[in-house]
Amino acid sequence: MTEPNFLTDVYPAPQTLPEEEISGPRRFFNRELSWLAFNWRVLEEADNPRVPLLERVRFVSISAGNLDEFYTVRVAGLRGLAHEGKGSLSDDGRTAAEQLALINADARALMLEQQQAWQAMKSELEAAGVHVVTRAGLTEADRAFLDEYFLSQVFPILSPLAIDPAHPFPFIANEGISLALQMKRERDGNVLRALLPIPGQIDRFVRLPGESGQIRFLPLEELLLLHVHALFPGYRLMGSCTFRILRDSDLEVEEEAEDLVREFETALKRRRRGEVVRLQLSVGAPEDLRSEIVEHLRVSEDEIVEVRGMIGLVRLKELVVDERRDLQWPPFSPRVPERVQDHEGDMFAAIRQKDMLLHHPYETFDMVIRFLAQAARDPNVVAIKQTLYRTSNESPIVDALCEAAENGKSVTALVELKARFDEAANIRQSRKLERSGAHVIYGFINYKTHAKISTVVRREGERLVTYTHFGTGNYHPITARIYTDLSLFTCDAALGRDATKVFNYVGGYAEPEGMENLAISPLSLKKRILDGLAAEAEHARAGRPAQVWVKLNSLIEPDVIDALYDASRAGVRIDLVIRGICGLRPGVAGLSETIRVKSIVGRFLEHSRIVCFGNGQGLPSKQARVYISSADWMGRNLNRRVETLVECTNPTVKAQIVEQIMAANLRDEAQSWVLRADGTFARPDLSQIENPFNCHRFFMENPSLSGRGSAGASDVPELTHSDD
Secondary structure, X not given: OOOOOHHHHOOOOOEOOOHHHHHXXXXXXXXXXXXXXXXXXXXXXXXXXXXXXXHHHHHHHHHHHHHHHXXXXXXXXXXXXXXXXXXXXXXXXXXXXXXXXHHHHHHHHHHHHHHHHHHHHHHHHHHOOEEEOOHHHOOHHHHHHHHHHHHHHHHHHOOOEEOEOOEOOOOOOOOOEEEEEEEEEOOOOOEEEEEEEEOOOOOXXXXXXXXXXXXXXXXXXXXXXXXXXXXXXXXXXXXXXXXXXXXXXXXXXXXXXXOHHHHHHHHHHHHHOOOEEEEEEEOOOOHHHHHHHHHHHOOOHHHEEEEOOOOOXXXXXXXXXXXXXXXXXXXXXXXOOHHHHHOOOOHHHHHHHOOEEEEEOOEOOHHHHHHHHHHHHOOOEEEEXXXXXXXXXOOHHHHHHHHHHHOOOEEEEEEOOOOOOOHHHHHHHHHHHHHHOXXXXXXXXXXXXXXXXXXXXXXXXXXXXXXXXXXXXXXXOOXXXXXXXXXXXXXXXXXXXXXXXXXXXXXXXXXXXXXXXXXXXXXXXXXXXXXXXXXXXXXXXXXXXXXEEEEEOOXXXXXXXXXXXXXXXXXXXXXXXXXXXXXXXXXXXXXXXXXXXXXXXXXXXXXXXXXXXXXXXXXXXXXXXXXXXXXXXXXXHHHOEEEEEEEEOOHHHHHHHHHHHHHHHXXXXXXXXXXXXXXXXXXXXXXXXXXXXXXXXXXXXOOOOOOOOOOOHHHOOOOOOOOO
């Protein structure tokens, strides 16, 4: 059969809209609804027959976890604005209250679909030998096992809590799940209401012994209900329900704080007691229990979600067990770049040869760790500077920095305390670094430092050489296994000087002068993007090829979107790969008819940020201007964070980005969705495509060019951007 070309056949003809929608706020999609649309795409993977069964379970868990965070941060913020009756309109012209109403309807539909996806999957899991059972399905042997398990592993950490005038309603932590119980004392009929918080520190699913080839789990709440008699002797269970809460988790930090670390420690305590923004409650709860919970948590009816199914779907990830690798993605081992192997693992020698761009997770993040570990032990290294936005709890990056400081090297660590949900971990890491003798700086109180930079200064003969690493992702070895990101290693002197100026800027607050290659937020990055788009528009007006390729996680900054619209009106061909939020409305006549937007959702989480300008030659071309960045095109990244935009000038690195990475992303069919002018997404009918191209598989099978691979655009099915 003839394979349709996804890039040309899926896109509809440009849509004509009224003039007021082209020039007014409706030229933007709403940020919150666009994020929900992304999470719908994540959930759709749970119904994708090409995805292994346990990975589909994981997608339900990811979708649920994403939605939890959305409520604790975005919905919480809008809720505060709506209650206060103030706040500016969104870019698409809606008040906070209007947005909350739209979010509520869409999120409830999404939560219902999550439950339906899980229920549909359970029968498939059972057929595959993975069972989630209830109390009714237990054997006598199961009960004997569970009696012992309950007494030894669960009972010691439970805290059953009566609810009466002498026992006020207890505090329930964010994301906390509890059983509410209604019981009657057998000797006199007295009624007792109680809460049983389900400990988050132990597994939500209890693994049961079973026959070979069969895996069986019992939800923890079922185990607790089975043993209520042990917790409340002399009482009989009359009714129960399960509930889970989400609290406002945004941090407010005093800008004039004298001690930033102490202020964050105080703010973290306030976060734990944030107001409840969502209550999930099992369907059919006894009315008096329901009323008690609602009254004490102070939630309104529109903040209550009654659930017919499992509460806390995010914990489904516990079902993805190692012994059923046959129900998961095939094993994949990241590559060690051949160039590093040629130099017997010497990172500095490999970088001296020429700039090297690694594509994670296809090429191992261990090279970043090796870069710093080698620097820590190298007697010729005199100084290391490092940004830390998010990293793992037991971080080999932090360990290498500590070792370097203990070895007498000058180590400066820029730790971002404002990395959401990692604040406490970053405080711990900063104290560990200080104990080792490193200089720890925290940057600006009103800007997050989101840039990913590491510099190593090495004495080579009579001179000092600066080796620099710029990344698009965090220095986090765990997330680096599933996030697609880029690592640029260079000993280019100009880039080394620029990187040092960034550290001086954040540590000393003096704006850098004479930046040679690097553009940074909030000073020059946005202008560099706008200038690049304006230059492409001029090429188009002059009749020269004009083309832009961009890959981001989010695109919502109004000035940049308007610049993209202006470039489109001038005739610039623009392809955008936007994983998540997109405020740009593509394919609208007279506004964006030359702009195409796609989203890739698959095995790995797309996270790299890339910008390619054709520079009057179109794409791909050797004259293209090619950048990697730590920044998405959002107001916070371009205006309120310290971010980097690095121009790649090495021909091999440029070819790798344009002809390999971007070409494959744009050609992907197997994992792609295309954004339409009305805000809906379409994906190709894969049943009509022989061997749909999968960019993740392509990258797993082909080494990167600068790592010594050879696959490029000629190995990717032909890229087109025609009007046919």
